[in-house]
Amino acid sequence: MTLLKVEDLKVHFPIRGGFFRTVVDHVRAVDGVSFELEEGETYGLVGESGSGKSTTGKAIVKLNKVTSGKILFEGQDIANYSSRQIKPYRRDIQMIFQDPYSSLNPKKRVLDIIAEPLRNFERHSPGEEKKIIQDYLDKVGLSPDSIYKYPHEFSGGQRQRIGIARSLTLKPKLIIADEPVSALDVSVQAQVLNFLQDLQEEFKLTYLFVGHDLGVIRHMCDRMGVMYRGRLVEEGTSKEIYNNPQHIYTKRLIAAIPDLEPSVREEKAIARQKVSEEYEQSYSKYFDEKGRAYDLKPISTTHRVALP
Numbered sequence: 295m296t297l298l299k300v301e302d303l304k305v306h307f308p309i310r311g312g313f314f315r316t317v318v319d320h321v322r323a324v325d326g327v328s329f330e331l332e333e334g335e336t337y338g339l340v341g342e343s344g345s346g347k348s349t350t351g352k353a354i355v356k357l358n359k360v361t362s363g364k365i366l367f368e369g370q371d372i373a374n375y376s377s378r379q380i381k382p383y384r385r386d387i388q389m390i391f392q393d394p395y396s397s398l399n400p401k402k403r404v405l406d407i408i409a410e411p412l413r414n415f416e417r418h419s420p421g422e423e424k425k426i427i428q429d430y431l432d433k434v435g436l437s438p439d440s441i442y443k444y445p446h447e448f449s450g451g452q453r454q455r456i457g458i459a460r461s462l463t464l465k466p467k468l469i470i471a472d473e474p475v476s477a478l479d480v481s482v483q484a485q486v487l488n489f490l491q492d493l494q495e496e497f498k499l500t501y502l503f504v505g506h507d508l509g510v511i512r513h514m515c516d517r518m519g520v521m522y523r524g525r526l527v528e529e530g531t532s533k534e535i536y537n538n539p540q541h542i543y544t545k546r547l548i549a550a551i552p553d554l555e556p557s558v559r560e561e562k563a564i565a566r567q568k569v570s571e572e573y574e575q576s577y578s579k580y581f582d583e584k585g586r587a588y589d590l591k592p593i594s595t596t597h598r599v600a601l602p
């Protein structure tokens with residue numbers, strides 16, 4: 295079943311200028327993006343910095359106002375819901391952010407940090423609440439006495455687990471994870487990623503994974519969409535995107551992945567150079583006169599490419 299369907303989503307931010315601060319132009323952060331998430335799958339959004347990945351994620355959780363387009367969650371278009379209408383969906387769709395340092399209130403105990411969203415939706419006695427929260431702490435691998443501690447008493451990886459526990463108490467259906475491990479040490483990244491995969495099984499979660507680290511996205515995702523300047527340039531299974539990229543931008547993104555293996559480094563550098571030249575030569579084949587990517591066209595049942 296389709297859980298989320300994003301249709302021709304646009305999020306434009308006004309740029310103000312002049313003495314009266316009038317709107318002089320717009321940043322087309324997201325400029326016509328469509329994709330679907332099946333229940334239980336992990337879908338990745340990749341692309342370089344500023345391509346509109348986070349803006350897309352934030353529009354889905356209503357942290358960004360939608361300029362136009364549809365966001366169908368379980369068939370309901372929530373794109374223009376008021377704050378009252380959106381309330382029940384606030385449980386179902388949760389976002390995990392990149393920075394485990396700034397996303398937790400440093401003045402609050404873990405108990406109150408995790409309980410906060412829950413208190414918006416459910417009434418529990420203090421005893422019950424404590425038990426629920428300790429249960430979730432246990433699920434994310436933190437000890438029960440963590441509830442009395444403050445964020446600074448934890449490591450980066452542990453803080454990210456606290457943030458995850460906080461999202462889970464509402465039993466969401468969809469989790470949007472925006473670079474959830476990029477602020478963590480490489481040594482704990484894999485640990486948190488594996489842990490997110492375990493949670494997916496246990497809670498039957500659907501993930502929208504946002505990031506610029508193709509290695510991470512490939513490891514986590516069944517399918518992915520490649521974003522460039524607010525548009526999707528290619529979509530397919532992780533395997534298709536990696537082994538058979540069709541859009542010149544995707545090719546370039548993949549060629550840019552650094553290789554640690556010394557024996558292939560030179561080979562990679564040559565490949566990178568070749569893609570770079572191909573990019574220059576074939577630019578007009580892949581982008582219109584305004585430099586915008588075309589709409590996605592299917593080239594197989596799972597693979598779509600932005601071509602004229």
Ligand SMILES: Nc1ncnc2c1ncn2[C@@H]1O[C@H](COP(=O)(O)OP(=O)(O)OP(=O)(O)O)[C@@H](O)[C@H]1O
Pocket residue numbers: 307321322323341342343344345346347348349350505506
């Ligand atoms: N609130 C805002 N007001 C104005 N412009 C914004 C706002 N939020 C994002 N933008 C702009 O929209 C574009 C897309 O930003 P976004 O944060 O979605 O990129 P991203 O793909 O998540 O990049 P990164 O990999 O660096 O996180 C950028 O040009 C950014 O400056």
Ligand SMILES: [Mg+2]
Pocket residue numbers: 347348349472
């Ligand atoms: Mg971002």
